[in-house]
Amino acid sequence: MITSLLSSYLSFKFAQVSHLLETKIEFLKGVGPRRAALFNKELQVYTFEDLLNVFPFRYVDKSQIHKINDVRDETIYYQLVGTISNMQVHGSPRATRITATFTDVSGSIELCWFRGLKWIKNQFRPGVKYILFGKASVFNNKLNFIHPDIEEYNPQDVVIGESLQGVYNTTEVMKNNGLGTKQLAKLIKTLVTQIYNVVPEILPDEILQKERLISRSRAYYQIHLPANSTEIQQAVRRLKYEEHFFFQLRLFHNKKRREQQSRGSVFSKVGTLFNLFYDKYLPFPLTNAQKRVIREIHADMKSGHQMNRLLQGDVGSGKTIVALLVMLLALDNDFQAAFMAPTEILAMQHYQTFKELLKDMPITFALLTGSTKTSERKSIYNDLAEGTLQIVIGTHAIIEDKVVFKNLALTIIDEQHRFGVAQRARFWDKTAIPPHTLVMTATPIPRTLAMTQYGDLDVSVIDELPPGRKPIQTKHFYHEDRLKILAFMRKQIALKRQIYVVYPLIKESEKLDLINLQEGYESLLRDFPEPQYRICVVHGQMKAEDKEFEMQRFVKGQAHIMLATTVIEVGVNVPNASVMLIEHANRFGLSQLHQLRGRVGRGAEQSYCILITDRKMTSDGKKRMATMVRSNDGFEIAEVDLEIRGPGDTQGTRQSGQIDMRIGNLIQDETIITAVRKDVLQLLEKDPMLLQPEHYNTKQHFEKIFRQQFDWSRIG
Ligand code: ADP
Numbered sequence: 073m074i075t076s077l078l079s080s081y082l083s084f085k086f087a088q089v090s091h092l093l094e095t096k097i098e099f100l101k102g103v104g105p106r107r108a109a110l111f112n113k114e115l116q117v118y119t120f121e122d123l124l125n126v127f128p129f130r131y132v133d134k135s136q137i138h139k140i141n142d143v144r145d146e147t148i149y150y151q152l153v154g155t156i157s158n159m160q161v162h163g164s165p166r167a168t169r170i171t172a173t174f175t176d177v178s179g180s181i182e183l184c185w186f187r188g189l190k191w192i193k194n195q196f197r198p199g200v201k202y203i204l205f206g207k208a209s210v211f212n213n214k215l216n217f218i219h220p221d222i223e224e225y226n227p228q229d230v231v232i233g234e235s236l237q238g239v240y241n242t243t244e245v246m247k248n249n250g251l252g253t254k255q256l257a258k259l260i261k262t263l264v265t266q267i268y269n270v271v272p273e274i275l276p277d278e279i280l281q282k283e284r285l286i287s288r289s290r291a292y293y294q295i296h297l298p299a300n301s302t303e304i305q306q307a308v309r310r311l312k313y314e315e316h317f318f319f320q321l322r323l324f325h326n327k328k329r330r331e332q333q334s335r336g337s338v339f340s341k342v343g344t345l346f347n348l349f350y351d352k353y354l355p356f357p358l359t360n361a362q363k364r365v366i367r368e369i370h371a372d373m374k375s376g377h378q379m380n381r382l383l384q385g386d387v388g389s390g391k392t393i394v395a396l397l398v399m400l401l402a403l404d405n406d407f408q409a410a411f412m413a414p415t416e417i418l419a420m421q422h423y424q425t426f427k428e429l430l431k432d433m434p435i436t437f438a439l440l441t442g443s444t445k446t447s448e449r450k451s452i453y454n455d456l457a458e459g460t461l462q463i464v465i466g467t468h469a470i471i472e473d474k475v476v477f478k479n480l481a482l483t484i485i486d487e488q489h490r491f492g493v494a495q496r497a498r499f500w501d502k503t504a505i506p507p508h509t510l511v512m513t514a515t516p517i518p519r520t521l522a523m524t525q526y527g528d529l530d531v532s533v534i535d536e537l538p539p540g541r542k543p544i545q546t547k548h549f550y551h552e553d554r555l556k557i558l559a560f561m562r563k564q565i566a567l568k569r570q571i572y573v574v575y576p577l578i579k580e581s582e583k584l585d586l587i588n589l590q591e592g593y594e595s596l597l598r599d600f601p602e603p604q605y606r607i608c609v610v611h612g613q614m615k616a617e618d619k620e621f622e623m624q625r626f627v628k629g630q631a632h633i634m635l636a637t638t639v640i641e642v643g644v645n646v647p648n649a650s651v652m653l654i655e656h657a658n659r660f661g662l663s664q665l666h667q668l669r670g671r672v673g674r675g676a677e678q679s680y681c682i683l684i685t686d687r688k689m690t691s692d693g694k695k696r697m698a699t700m701v702r703s704n705d706g707f708e709i710a711e712v713d714l715e716i717r718g719p720g721d722t723q724g725t726r727q728s729g730q731i732d733m734r735i736g737n738l739i740q741d742e743t744i745i746t747a748v749r750k751d752v753l754q755l756l757e758k759d760p761m762l763l764q765p766e767h768y769n770t771k772q773h774f775e776k777i778f779r780q781q782f783d784w785s786r787i788g
Pocket residue numbers: 356357358359362385386387388389390391392393514538539643645647674
């Protein structure tokens with residue numbers, strides 16, 4: 073009773089205050105409807121709260137006023153007080169430049185504008201004192217100020233002690249409409265001083281104390297109007313913490329919801345098929361890491377909850393056999409299993425591998441891809457629906473609506489980076505009880521990302537390669553080193569090894585890339601003439617059966633060289649291939665390069681990866697080459713890749729680019745994220761539904777920003 077009274081009182085108070093924060097930006101003093109429209113459109117700022125969350129990207133020190141004849145350095149900021157005269161418009165008939173003279177007691181200096189001229193022209197009045205802030209630059213051997221910040225001088229504005237001023241990003245359109253950094257700073261100052269002491273706290277008290285965080289209102293004040301750099305740091309830490317806190321709260325919440333919601337099929341038996349295969353047909357002893365992950369996966373499948381697990385293992389670590397064994401577990405419990413690969417070639421390869429491994433097993437399985445013939449396709453659909461087909465291996469073709477299973481209980485998705493979260497979910501609709509899902513990836517997920525992007529998945533790691541592998545040697549060459557490389561290739565072929573030569577294929581310029589590939593083919597033919605040498609070619613535009621035919625020539629050792637585009641990037645397994653030569657290597661991303669390199673080094677022979685580029689490269693390109701040469705460690709490579717590209721979107725709709733955070737940074741904030749996760753877990757242990765009154769604001773804020781109820785009890 074008391075609790076509910078208190079909670080309704082709090083809810084009243086919260087509603088009142090949040091109402092103020094949600095005031096339309098139009099009603100801030102100095103904004104009005106016209107500027108509000110600009111705020112909406114240019115900065116996606118609609119409310120007071122949105123504006124509070126526009127943070128300075130740097131700060132400048134304005135505690136000193138300089139004299140014009142002190143100005144000599146081009147790197148530091150100067151603050152001057154003086155008058156503006158002699159304004160001239162240059163260029164006719166359309167103005168292209170405006171100049172003016174700025175004068176104080178010590179001398180004068182030229183000012184210059186190139187943009188927003190219409191506005192500048194009518195800005196300044198003679199005789200009025202202005203305060204100028206900016207960096208000088210040299211023009212015609214003279215120092216001048218280009219686009220300095222200028223406003224009317226008011227001695228009270230220069231306050232020693234409140235010396236750091238935030239600089240804000242605006243847009244060109246805003247600047248041209250009188251909403252430059254300066255004006256923005258002024259509006260934010262108005263807002264902060266007006267409402268900072270009514271900003272409600274949304275983090276639980278115990279967390280504020282434990283993490284020694286300043287209050288939310290204090291943080292907004294200090295980030296916009298700091299007295300010194302310590303205040304900035306305090307504010308940044310608090311606001312970062314807050315952002316990560318709600319992000320993690322959502323991950324845990326969704327995970328919990330999923331667990332409540334989704335019963336999973338129970339695989340209680342380890343039966344005949346698994347044991348038969350394990351004892352009689354397993355081609356090699358499993359590594360300890362492989363055994364461990366099979367145990368982890370099996371534990372999930374017995375639990376009664378739907379499994380959502382990420383299986384991480386560097387290229388060549390042996391994920392395929394794990395997948396196969398896990399599928400046998402499903403079959404032993406009278407369920408069906410599906411295995412999905414990102415490309416047709418890869419699906420075919422897996423099908424071949426399974427066919428070989430399962431040839432003496434009493435199991436039905438089939439390959440289903442976009443190019444499966446209609447009659448065959450019909451019988452696959454039929455057999456899946458009847459349950460007579462136990463395993464289907466394929467591409468996206470297996471998630472089409474037409475595919476219906478009798479009792480699918482396990483889906484395995486290989487090389488997950490090609491599939492989004494949304495596609496994962498499509499399997500869920502295929503049976504009453506959502507199937508267990510195992511996502512396999514060779515791209516190791518850096519720790520911070522695993523905690524965020526994959527925070528809702530459980531993770532298993534194969535951290536051990538099968539015995540007897542030699543590390544691949546990687547070298548970077550320029551085009552002019554080609555003769556040396558050709559000699560090396562001939563030597564390897566003489567040793568009976570096989571070679572991949574890979575060209576980039578990027579969608580926007582497919583035609584051009586095919587020409588590249590064609591030219592590459594012709595020059596390879598000149599250097600490696602038939603019949604002494606044989607070259608096969610595989611690229612994405614070929615018909616599936618031609619692709620398969622060419623692949624098989626290479627797999628069987630009938631071709632010495634396979635010329636290909638990135639269609640071979642993932643999964644292809646030819647242990648006798650010992651050289652991976654990558655043309656225009658700088659056009660590939662790091663994880664792609666690492667994947668490609670993973671195609672060699674699968675046998676006992678020493679293998680090589682040769683990267684060829686122009687001398688001219690971007691600094692990112694150079695960094696990628698250096699990383700590849702230096703490291704064979706997929707984990708390290710993923711870290712660098714993340715640094716260069718930024719993490720992908722959690723929803724899986726974007727492959728690259730930062731997750732949209734206001735101030736948090738998934739790469740840099742590892743320490744904070746670790747603390748946040750611990751705190752969130754503790755909080756939810758104590759108050760899983762956030763029902764206690766002291767967590768009321770936290771819950772409200774969650775529901776507001778995610779437009780989602782913080783509740784999982786009523787589902788399932
Ligand atoms: P990935 O994890 O990249 O998918 P694969 O499953 O294709 O790796 O395995 C790479 C190679 O290693 C294959 O030729 C496979 O037969 C072999 N392999 C897998 N596990 C073992 C093991 N425990 N001992 C020896 N070889 C293994």
